[in-house]
Amino acid sequence: MYFRRFKTKKRNPSQTEASTYTEIHQLSDVLSENLEEFRSIYHDCSDIVFRPFLIGEQVHASLIYIDGLVNNEELDTNVLAPLMREPINKAGAVSDLVNKKISVTKVQEVNTFQNCIEHIANGFPLLLVEGENIAYALGLAKWEKRSVEEPTTESVVRGAREGFTETIGVNTSLIRRRLKNPSLKLRSMKIGRFTKTDISIVFIDGIASKKLIQEVEQRLRNIDIDGILESEYIEEMIEDNSYSPFPQMLATERPDVAVSNLLEGRVVILVDGTPFVLIAPVTLYSLMQSSEDYYKRFMVGTLIRWLRYALLVIALILPSLYVSVLSYHQEMVPSQLIMSIAASREVVPFPALIEALLMEFTFEAIREAGIRLPKQVGAAVSIVGALVIGQAAIEAGLTSAPMVMVVALTGVASFTIPNYDLGFAIRLLRFPLTILAGMLGFLGVIFGLLAILIHLCTLRSFGEPYLSPLAPMKGNELKDVLVREPLWKMNTRPHFSGAYNEYRQASDQKPNSKRGGNT
Incomplete structure (x- = not known):
């Protein structure tokens, strides 16, 4: 398969040096030094909360979080209350106390300022303790999000009424709910110097071509930009021909469309902050198809x-x-x-x-x-x-x-x-x-x-090829191009999904009118 090779973009030296500094700059075991560093980083940020307190009335500690991104009730009930009233009987027992007394599902230890900043930006409260050179990122993020609604740009008469939202976690759950198989894989990364936008590459292991997955991942990692605000940023950065008026990726709000393309061996790209996911590769004929083509009888479709x-x-x-x-x-x-x-x-x-x-x-x-x-x-x-x-x-x-x-x-x-x-x-x-x-x-x-x-x-x-399977001609794949043949006749997947998993169903799916008899 032919792929257009992307050159690695040159990065700004000053920004590269700053990023490297924050990544290698370790936390100190002196709480006051860490707090001073964080206060300088978050200078003029009125929504950053520094909450000092005593663990067991003996050890100084502090919480750092962004107001509005944290579940304050759970923070008070499950973190502050048990730590403040639990006595410490021996030195070095803080980590045991955190692991045993904090009733939070996800607690992660971080030891660099860069990792701490990323977790705070994602809504995780950061717990710093005197005498320890690690911090505890607590999974108590909470913010307002839109509920799952019917897509307005892809309405159908028959079919699901669910659409993707702006929250990437909700979108992955909508896909997982339809594909209940561990072969569904997600590879995550962050793109954007300032936005640090969460990106997920979704594919089915054993169906999607490994070369396609590697190419998508490589093109995404080559992106060096200040921020990603919508999936169009990603689409324009990784498409083969940026000067073509024709779209080279499919943008959809419908989870059923994304899942059907995953089953055909394509790759789905989820971008946090937008309900539109990207699907690659596509052809002209796939852009002319609607999900409703498969929810009606094949003659109507x-x-x-x-x-x-x-x-x-x-x-x-x-x-x-x-x-x-x-x-x-x-x-x-x-x-x-x-x-x-x-x-x-x-x-x-x-x-x-x-x-x-x-x-x-x-x-x-x-x-x-x-x-x-x-x-x-x-x-x-x-x-x-x-x-x-x-x-x-x-x-x-x-x-x-x-x-x-x-x-x-x-x-x-x-x-x-x-x-x-x-x-x-x-x-x-x-x-x-x-x-x-x-x-x-x-x-x-x-x-x-x-x-x-x-x-x-x-x-x-x-x-x-954009006109595949008509140009070049692939006769065995014309069952779903100009016509929509019955589902029981479409046994094979598109060729770009890899020859190692060619068949999508058994070959004996043709309905039998004699089956069952009269009742």
Whole structure:
């Protein structure tokens, strides 16, 4: 499998030296020195709490935590109360006391300032004790988080109503709940000099290709950036061709979509702070699939899939075809229709190209405004705005009724594309195709489509050809591309999952009508 090799990025020397210093700087066994160091680190941080107290009225200790990220009730009940009232009978008994009396599920010993800072940032209270050069990170993190809700960007008629949230722990549990097998593996890392964002690489051991896992992990480790605020940061950093308008990774909010791709041998990347997870590798045809294709009968799924492909073509080339016909190829349409179109354009002062670009720009502006407006008024403004502006433009003579119909049909067709990023790529490519049609007619449209096809043939997603399995042709994998064959016939996984685990089910799954008999 071909992979694009990434060069290791050069790091800022000053930041590298500072990071190295904090990593090797050990805690002291003198409590006052440690507190002084932490106070200098957290200078001007009013939300950092330093809570000094005595263990058994004898040993000085202190808690350091961030207000708002810690469960204060459990901290008081399970940490402070037992430590303050429990006497110490012998020297060096503090660690035994911590392990026996603190009723916290997770207690981790850390000995460097860097590790202490990371745990404090994650909401773990830090316990420092006089005479010990280690600190205890207590698993009492707690913060506000959104509950599991139905995804708004990937709604379905039949299927699960659960969606990922902004908390990476909740997202991993949603996947674990569906894949109850220890072969499901998670590799975690932190990316971002300041944000230290938690990233998890999720895959099924024995199904996902080892080369693919290594490549994903290597590309993630090569990222050196100040912060990761959304999974798009990761996607743009590790995709094969950053200058392509087509998405090379699948972003989804649905756990069932993530699990189905894991079972096909793909890798899922979870990013803390966003409900959108990334899936790699992908093909053009996987971006045109919806989870609902597999929750209905295969004939219905196939018909809907054909409808999507037809509407994809309409969304891409309908305005350019209309412009080329009006500008150069009037003989291609029936005479009565061309006379009707010509009559409607008598008062329009612009050529067909300018008219199409003007209407496309207006439609995209209305759609973008509908997204940015509050939900209560966004849909109403989009519909009313389109109707009012379209009717007013026709009456003012700025455009013709057929052009409004073409733009409206194109917009409706673009809404049927399941993946938002792919739909946006089609919307973007529609403008240069329209310009080529206005300049060269059908010849310009053909040149534009050939350029898009050549680009798609050269595009790869983590080494996987973007048009696979049609280009290159893999006949045994066409069961789930243009058609959706019955589930009992799709015995094999996609080839990039590795030949060592090719079959996903038994070969004798065909239903038998004679089985069972009458009751």
